[in-house]
Amino acid sequence: MPKTLYDKLWDKHFVTSVDGDGLLYIDRHLIHEVTSPQAFDGLKQFNRKVRRPDLTIATMDHSISTQSASLDACGPKNALQLKTLIKNCHANNIVLYPVGDSHQGIVHVMGPEMGLIHPGMTVVCGDSHTATHGALGTLAFGIGTSDVEHVLATQTIRQSKAKNMRVNFNGELPEGVFAKDMILALIREIGHDGATGYVVEYSGDAISSLSIEGRMTICNMSIEAGAKAGMIAPDDVTFRYLDGKAFSPKGEKFEAMKVAWSALFSDADAEFDKTVDIDVSRLSPQVTWGTNPGQVIGIDEAVPQLPDSYSDGDASAMQKALQYMDMNAGQSIDDVAISHVFIGSCTNSRIEDLREAAAVALNGQVADQVKAIVVPGSMRVKKLAEEEGLDRVFINAGFEWRLPGCSMCLGMNDDVLKEGDRCASTSNRNFEGRQGRGARTHLVSPAMAAGAALKGKLTDVRLLLRGQP
Amino acid sequence: MKPLITVESKAIPFAENNVDTDQLLPKQFLTEITRQGFGKHLLHDVRYLDNNESVLNPDCVLNDPVYAGAEILLAGENFGCGSSREHAPWAIADFGFRVIIAKGFADIFYANCLNNQILPITLPRVVVDDIVMQCRQDPNQLVCVDLSNQEVRFNSDVFSFAIPLHHKQNLLTGVDKIGRTLLEENAIAEYEAKALHI
Ligand code: SF4
Numbered sequence: 001m002p003k004t005l006y007d008k009l010w011d012k013h014f015v016t017s018v019d020g021d022g023l024l025y026i027d028r029h030l031i032h033e034v035t036s037p038q039a040f041d042g043l044k045q046f047n048r049k050v051r052r053p054d055l056t057i058a059t060m061d062h063s064i065s066t067q068s069a070s071l072d073a074c075g076p077k078n079a080l081q082l083k084t085l086i087k088n089c090h091a092n093n094i095v096l097y098p099v100g101d102s103h104q105g106i107v108h109v110m111g112p113e114m115g116l117i118h119p120g121m122t123v124v125c126g127d128s129h130t131a132t133h134g135a136l137g138t139l140a141f142g143i144g145t146s147d148v149e150h151v152l153a154t155q156t157i158r159q160s161k162a163k164n165m166r167v168n169f170n171g172e173l174p175e176g177v178f179a180k181d182m183i184l185a186l187i188r189e190i191g192h193d194g195a196t197g198y199v200v201e202y203s204g205d206a207i208s209s210l211s212i213e214g215r216m217t218i219c220n221m222s223i224e225a226g227a228k229a230g231m232i233a234p235d236d237v238t239f240r241y242l243d244g245k246a247f248s249p250k251g252e253k254f255e256a257m258k259v260a261w262s263a264l265f266s267d268a269d270a271e272f273d274k275t276v277d278i279d280v281s282r283l284s285p286q287v288t289w290g291t292n293p294g295q296v297i298g299i300d301e302a303v304p305q306l307p308d309s310y311s312d313g314d315a316s317a318m319q320k321a322l323q324y325m326d327m328n329a330g331q332s333i334d335d336v337a338i339s340h341v342f343i344g345s346c347t348n349s350r351i352e353d354l355r356e357a358a359a360v361a362l363n364g365q366v367a368d369q370v371k372a373i374v375v376p377g378s379m380r381v382k383k384l385a386e387e388e389g390l391d392r393v394f395i396n397a398g399f400e401w402r403l404p405g406c407s408m409c410l411g412m413n414d415d416v417l418k419e420g421d422r423c424a425s426t427s428n429r430n431f432e433g434r435q436g437r438g439a440r441t442h443l444v445s446p447a448m449a450a451g452a453a454l455k456g457k458l459t460d461v462r463l464l465l466r467g468q469p
Numbered sequence: 470m471k472p473l474i475t476v477e478s479k480a481i482p483f484a485e486n487n488v489d490t491d492q493l494l495p496k497q498f499l500t501e502i503t504r505q506g507f508g509k510h511l512l513h514d515v516r517y518l519d520n521n522e523s524v525l526n527p528d529c530v531l532n533d534p535v536y537a538g539a540e541i542l543l544a545g546e547n548f549g550c551g552s553s554r555e556h557a558p559w560a561i562a563d564f565g566f567r568v569i570i571a572k573g574f575a576d577i578f579y580a581n582c583l584n585n586q587i588l589p590i591t592l593p594r595v596v597v598d599d600i601v602m603q604c605r606q607d608p609n610q611l612v613c614v615d616l617s618n619q620e621v622r623f624n625s626d627v628f629s630f631a632i633p634l635h636h637k638q639n640l641l642t643g644v645d646k647i648g649r650t651l652l653e654e655n656a657i658a659e660y661e662a663k664a665l666h667i
Pocket of ligand 1: 347428
């Protein structure tokens with residue numbers, strides 16, 4: 001029977017069935033300070049051991065400062081959580097890349113760039129954006145803390161099989177339009193829960209021509225459409241990305257792995273439960289106007305009108321979103337003044353993202369009333385950016401250049417917005433209160449965020465890139 | 470864990486759509502390293518008018534004393550979307566809920582509920598709307614959830630709901646899932662022995 005890529009990865013990792021669940025083997029378990037302490041506690045309570053510490057990798061990202069390498073910088077609670085991670089990793093022989101380490105970074109940024117993630121693997125993490133790793137042809141998904149504990153104890157996870165969805169992105173991306181715009185456009189099209197119950201495979205020529213960084217941006221936000229996971233079949237772009245990475249296989253082993261990885265694709269006649277086609281050549285830069293990632297429009301469009309029918313919750317939900325965002329139905333989104341810009345997060349903090357943003361930042365100065373921060377996704381991204389001189393571009397333009405971490409994506413540290421602040425953000429969630437109670441978030445690409453910083457308002461970055469003032 | 474069989478209680482009609490886990494349990498409470506005590510922070514931004522949780526929002530239905538002791542939460546579509554934080558279901562359980570009846574759930578949240586002995590029930594929109602309306606009109610209305618028979622009984626109506634058999638069994642017995650999986654250690658070891666792809 002023809003199989004999808006997801007079917008193949010499922011079968012490859014199927015250990016046995018347990019009470020009606022499939023028991024899947026996990027090749028990489030990534031952990032961080034926020035969702036792991038209670039899992040380690042649970043193990044201790046039952047006197048259980050970590051089965052495969054060698055397949056478990058830990059870093060610090062969520063609750064750390066981006067201004068100081070001290071664990072105490074964000075107060076005693078954050079510090080205790082970070083120190084608990086150190087203690088748990090030490091007690092269980094798990095390798096930890098702590099603040100200050102040259103490998104440290106946002107869990108979904110540092111793992112792939114170290115070469116720890118290979119096509120065909122299963123990857124889990126107590127974090128919903130784990131689908132990021134699907135860009136390398138893995139089955140990767142987020143789990144809760146009870147399941148973190150389950151994976152620590154058994155190196156497996158209990159799962160029911162999801163349905164298969166394929167999303168074809170076709171056409172050539174216009175200038176000023178990026179991977180972030182592709183995924184936002186998809187969520188707009190299928191809705192905030194349009195992929196609930198599915199694993200999504202992204203394909204099409206617009207995917208083939210994307211870098212791994214761009215593919216990660218797309219897979220990353222699969223969860224914003226409700227998907228269990230997002231994945232992309234490995235190809236030459238994938239192999240080139242992996243070649244020479246610190247933990248990638250080397251020499252002959254790499255060549256042998258390449259042959260095995262090349263079999264990881266959906267069979268031509270494999271059946272998908274749902275297929276969506278998107279023509280990217282018609283896309284403009286996207287921006288969210290509301291409080292969920294499906295509330296998206298092009299920068300050249302107006303905020304939608306309220307639906308006529310009040311029969312379902314949509315109209316009142318829209319009204320609530322508009323009120324929270326202080327926007328009006330029918331209003332144009334271009335020119336909405338902002339107070340903050342955040343360039344970072346596991347969606348858009350890789351080197352390519354910073355290059356895109358820097359290319360725009362070169363053209364001017366951050367507007368007076370705007371506070372703009374750039375938070376590289378990892379120490380490695382930071383170093384590379386500094387070697388390329390991107391840090392100087394940002395600093396000279398008036399951006400703050402920070403230490404790696406999740407930062408203002410969720411504000412567990414001191415990078416929090418205040419009530420009424422309005423932020424152009426390259427992160428992935430525009431939920432009420434996500435970046436701070438009462439704060440407003442517009443999700444955009446790195447280039448759009450940089451453009452907004454210079455103009456002090458949401459603006460069509462295509463004009464800036466064409467050199468128009 | 471404690472078995473969950475039948476729950477009969479008042480139900481709190483908090484029926485908004487797309488309630489995400491950031492709302493259910495905001496980030497500032499994620500620094501805790503135990504599972505306890507999250508209930509007071511549940512839906513912090515809508516339940517309290519201040520950051521110190523000293524001023525209750527009188528407009529929030531979770532604060533309405535007529536619903537005190539309710540063990541059933543009525544929710545909208547795509548409930549629990551967003552972050553995988555299990556702190557959200559911990560807060561829901563700690564607040565006293567044992568059942569959530571919604572128009573739909575996000576996947577990770579659904580799994581997290583099951584892992585915490587919270588029963589997530591999906592019912593059709595119109596049915597949820599009707600229960601919500603009636604529980605608003607008469608907060609003392611009881612809703613009866615019978616897991617063994619997979620039924621929600623309300624007034625004279627009976628609505629059956631779907632739940633995979635193994636999830637049902639786990640809830641009914643309060644099984645230790647990890648302990649159960651560990652009985653498969655031989656199969657796991659065999660898999661490891663032949664899986665040279667790592
Ligand atoms: S950057 Fe944001 S979305 Fe990504 S792991 Fe950190 S908090 Fe989660």
